[in-house]
Amino acid sequence: MSRQASLVDADWVEAHLDDPKVVLIEVDEDTTAYDKGHIEGAIKLDWKQDLQDGVRHDFIGKDRLEALLSERGVGNDDTVVFYGGNNNWFAAYAYWYFKLYGHDDVKLLDGGRKRWELDSRELVEETPSRPATSYTAAEPDLSIRAFRDEVVDAIGVKNLIDVRSPDEYAGRLLAPAHLPQEAAQIGGHIPTAGNVPWSKAANDDGTFKSDDELRRLYADAGLDTSNDSIAYCRIGERSSHTWFVLHEILELDNVKNYDGSWSEYGSLRGVPVAVGDERGTA
Amino acid sequence: MCGAKTGGLSLEGVDVDNESIIQGVVVRGDAPVNGAYVRLLDRTGEFTAEVPTSATGHFRFFAAPGAWTLRTLAPRSEPLDRQVVASKGGVAEITVAL
CATH class of the missing domain: 3.40.250.10 (Rhodanese-like domain)
Known part of the structure; x- marks a missing residue:
C-alpha cells in the first residue's frame, strides 16, 4: 500500500x-x-x-x-x-x-x-x-494481528510500540481523559515498549503528517524497521491508527496490531509490567 | 446535552471525589458553539484526549491532578489555548470564548 x-x-x-x-x-x-x-x-x-x-x-x-x-x-x-x-x-x-x-x-x-x-x-x-x-x-490474515502470547514473547526481542498518551503509558491514567477512569486493570506498560503516542503522527485537524515527518518520528524514536513491530494501545483502536501509518503509509510489512492491548495485558497474571516514563527491562 | 444547566454540566452520577474533572463551555459571543473540538494537552504539550462540544457547547475531561492545556478548534476560528489546573475531587470550570 x-x-x-x-x-x-x-x-x-x-x-x-x-x-x-x-x-x-x-x-x-x-x-x-x-x-x-x-x-x-x-x-x-x-x-x-x-x-x-x-x-x-x-x-x-x-x-x-x-x-x-x-x-x-x-x-x-x-x-x-x-x-x-x-x-x-x-x-x-x-x-x-x-x-x-x-x-x-x-x-x-x-x-x-x-x-x-x-x-x-x-x-x-x-x-x-x-x-x-x-x-x-x-x-483472517494473522500477519497483521498479534495475540497475547506473541506479545509476551516479544518483550526485549521485537519492537513494542505503546501509542497511548504519556500519562497512560506511565500508569498515571488508565484510559483517555474524556472517559471516566473506572477501568479495573492496573496501570503501566509492557516492559521494553517505547511510547510513541498516535497523536504525534497526526496534525491537530486529524490529517496524517507527511511521509517525511512520519519517517522522522519513528526514526527519532529509535524504531528498528528491520525488526518486527507490534503496536498496542488500550483497546486496539489507536494502535490501528499507528498500524495504518507504519503498514499502509510507510509500507512496512512486518507490523502487527495487538488489539487486545492494555485492557487485556494489564489484566493478565504472570506477566511483567513497567510503570513510569522509562521503558523498563526484559 | 441532557442534564446541562447554567453554570456547567451536571455532575449527577459522577464520582467527583475520585476524579480530577475539567469541564466547561465554548462560546462565540453569547452563543454556545456546538461541534467545536476541545483537545486536552499534558504538561509537555502532548495530546491526551479530545472531545467535540455538545449541542450546548459543553465538554468534560476526566484528567489527572496537575497542569493541562485546553486547545479549542472550531470552524472559522484559529486554535485557542487555555491553561487549567486539575485537582482530585475538584471540578475546574472553564469558559472558552472564541
Missing part, C-alpha cells in the same frame, strides 16, 4: 458521492454521532454492536462479517472509504479489520469527521439504502 492507495481527501469523497461502487462508512467511538449528521450516502457501522462478538471478548468472525456486509449492501468489489470521529481511531480500526478479512479496496478519509466539520462541509440526516449483496470474506 501507500499513501496514495490508502488515503483519500475530502475533495475526492465529494467527487465520488454519487459513485455506486464507493461505499462511505462512518465508524465512531460515539456511536450516536452518525445519527446527528453524516456525509451524504454514508452508512454506519457500530464498532461495538456490529463488530464485537458480544459473548467472547473479541470481534466478530468471518461468518458474521459476511452476513453483516451482505445485509448492509457492501460488495467485495466496492471501494470502501472509512471515516469517523476521534481522529479516525475507530475508522482506522475498521480499516485494519477489513484488511484482516481480505477486503481489497479500503481507504481512509484523511482527517475524518473532524476535518470535514472544520471545513464546514455538508452533513445530512437521511440514511441511504443499499441493495443487499452476497459478501464473501477471506480467512
Whole structure:
C-alpha cells in the first residue's frame, strides 16, 4: 500500500458521492454521532454492536462479517472509504479489520469527521439504502494481528510500540481523559515498549503528517524497521491508527496490531509490567 | 446535552471525589458553539484526549491532578489555548470564548 492507495481527501469523497461502487462508512467511538449528521450516502457501522462478538471478548468472525456486509449492501468489489470521529481511531480500526478479512479496496478519509466539520462541509440526516449483496470474506490474515502470547514473547526481542498518551503509558491514567477512569486493570506498560503516542503522527485537524515527518518520528524514536513491530494501545483502536501509518503509509510489512492491548495485558497474571516514563527491562 | 444547566454540566452520577474533572463551555459571543473540538494537552504539550462540544457547547475531561492545556478548534476560528489546573475531587470550570 501507500499513501496514495490508502488515503483519500475530502475533495475526492465529494467527487465520488454519487459513485455506486464507493461505499462511505462512518465508524465512531460515539456511536450516536452518525445519527446527528453524516456525509451524504454514508452508512454506519457500530464498532461495538456490529463488530464485537458480544459473548467472547473479541470481534466478530468471518461468518458474521459476511452476513453483516451482505445485509448492509457492501460488495467485495466496492471501494470502501472509512471515516469517523476521534481522529479516525475507530475508522482506522475498521480499516485494519477489513484488511484482516481480505477486503481489497479500503481507504481512509484523511482527517475524518473532524476535518470535514472544520471545513464546514455538508452533513445530512437521511440514511441511504443499499441493495443487499452476497459478501464473501477471506480467512483472517494473522500477519497483521498479534495475540497475547506473541506479545509476551516479544518483550526485549521485537519492537513494542505503546501509542497511548504519556500519562497512560506511565500508569498515571488508565484510559483517555474524556472517559471516566473506572477501568479495573492496573496501570503501566509492557516492559521494553517505547511510547510513541498516535497523536504525534497526526496534525491537530486529524490529517496524517507527511511521509517525511512520519519517517522522522519513528526514526527519532529509535524504531528498528528491520525488526518486527507490534503496536498496542488500550483497546486496539489507536494502535490501528499507528498500524495504518507504519503498514499502509510507510509500507512496512512486518507490523502487527495487538488489539487486545492494555485492557487485556494489564489484566493478565504472570506477566511483567513497567510503570513510569522509562521503558523498563526484559 | 441532557442534564446541562447554567453554570456547567451536571455532575449527577459522577464520582467527583475520585476524579480530577475539567469541564466547561465554548462560546462565540453569547452563543454556545456546538461541534467545536476541545483537545486536552499534558504538561509537555502532548495530546491526551479530545472531545467535540455538545449541542450546548459543553465538554468534560476526566484528567489527572496537575497542569493541562485546553486547545479549542472550531470552524472559522484559529486554535485557542487555555491553561487549567486539575485537582482530585475538584471540578475546574472553564469558559472558552472564541
